[in-house]
Amino acid sequence: MLLFFIVGLLVHFVFFASIFDIYFTSPLVHGMAPQFTPLPPPARRLVLIVADGLRADALYEFDEKGNPRAPFIRNIIMHEGSWGISHTRVPTESRPGHVALIAGFYEDVSAVAKGWKENPVEFDSLLNQSKYTWSWGSPDIVSMFAKGATGNHVFTHSYDADSEDFGAKDVTKLDTWVFDNIKADVAPLMASLIGVPFPLNSVGILPVNYLNNTDAFKAESMYTNAKQILEQFKVTSIHFSYNTDITQFRQLCLDDIRRAFFLIFIPFVLVMCAFEAVQLTTQLSSKSISHYVIVMCMTIVLVFLNGLAQLLTTKKLGLCGQPKSHLI
Structure with missing residues (x-):
């Protein structure tokens, strides 16, 4: 009876492990040759500002008095620049969202082995392809892109992890720190703007309508x-x-x-x-x-x-x- 129980337990363990072997393997591959546009790029520098957790409808709507909540951004949208809304995929968290923006691919299911805290497989990103990159922000985000970068051209600056108390204290202090220290289709767009190779693992489609060229x-x-x-x-x-x-x-x-x-x-x-x-x-x-x-x-x-x-x-x-x- 005990032997039957042990064998049954082992069989169920094998079936359970096979689920992870089949469905939770990383789709990322390595060995691709970098591809870049041979023509002169529209810009030499690119500034990416991410307001994590801010919905587009909350940013673009008007307040009770009929005034825009972000007047400067609305003025850029209406009179100077190109704009659009990039729809995200689940999970709508900070780490996979930033990966989709900067690296051009969506959540790696093998991240379950890391407790959904980091990407277990090294990946290429726009920061790695650029000549020099300076980034400021959360220690969970900026360090993730510096880890997979080759060479010493990615410089990161993050606030103390103890400062990330999103409920008890004033959360605007984190934004003040960044200012003082100064989704997948976005990655190929940024690469095209500054003329660097597209991220190797990107599955984004270049939105050519946003290129003024x-x-x-x-x-x-x-x-x-x-x-x-x-x-x-x-x-x-x-x-x-x-x-x-x-x-x-x-x-x-x-x-x-x-x-x-x-x-x-x-x-x-x-x-x-x-x-x-x-x-x-x-x-x-x-x-x-x-x-x-x-x-x-x-x-x-x-x-x-x-x-x-x-x-x-x-x-x-x-x-x-x-x-x-x-x-x-």
Whole structure:
């Protein structure tokens, strides 16, 4: 009886551990070549100000007297700059939100192994690609980006962790400290503005409408975005073929195999043909040609992002196909 209980406990432990092995593995890959736009960038410096926890509707609305709550920002929006609202994904926390803004990818599920406090896998970010970076803010956030940076070009300054008492004391003191010491599509936009390589793990799509530049520059930037996503797809495909045994897919339904074939391989062949056409037309400066390049690169990015998602899903189907057959 005791032996039966121990064996049953071990079996349940193996099944429980398999859930983490299948669904809680990091989708981030390494080994991609950096991609950057060869044309001169619109700016030499970029300042990113993040008001963590502030909703867009609370910032843009008017007060009881009909006056804007942020008059300076509203004046910039209405008369000088470009603006937009970037919708976040869950979880809506500080760490994954800043990672989406600066690194260009969403929450890594393997962070559950770290108690959702940090990213367990090193990743590339805009701060790492820039020549020099100075950052001020929370010790939980700025130190995270300095940890994965190569070289000594990222300088961080954070307040004492004891100062983070968000309830009992005046929270504006933290903002005063920052002033005194002076989401995924945002990352490629910032990289394009200052002419640095796109973050290697970014899955963001460059919003070209916010670029106040020539059509040729927009086309080149979108083309760089497509090449960066292509690098991710190539490396992920290599990892997928190297780590996956095709015999594992014998237990899968035929519909799953058909979906993987039609959603990955056939679009991949068609998109590669379009990619070659884009490479030939990027040398031309015609406005119509630039618009064609932007549209084609946008299509390429969407297909490759869908391919990345399908590769991860197909890998999980292959891993969980055997356990499902035994459980049934």
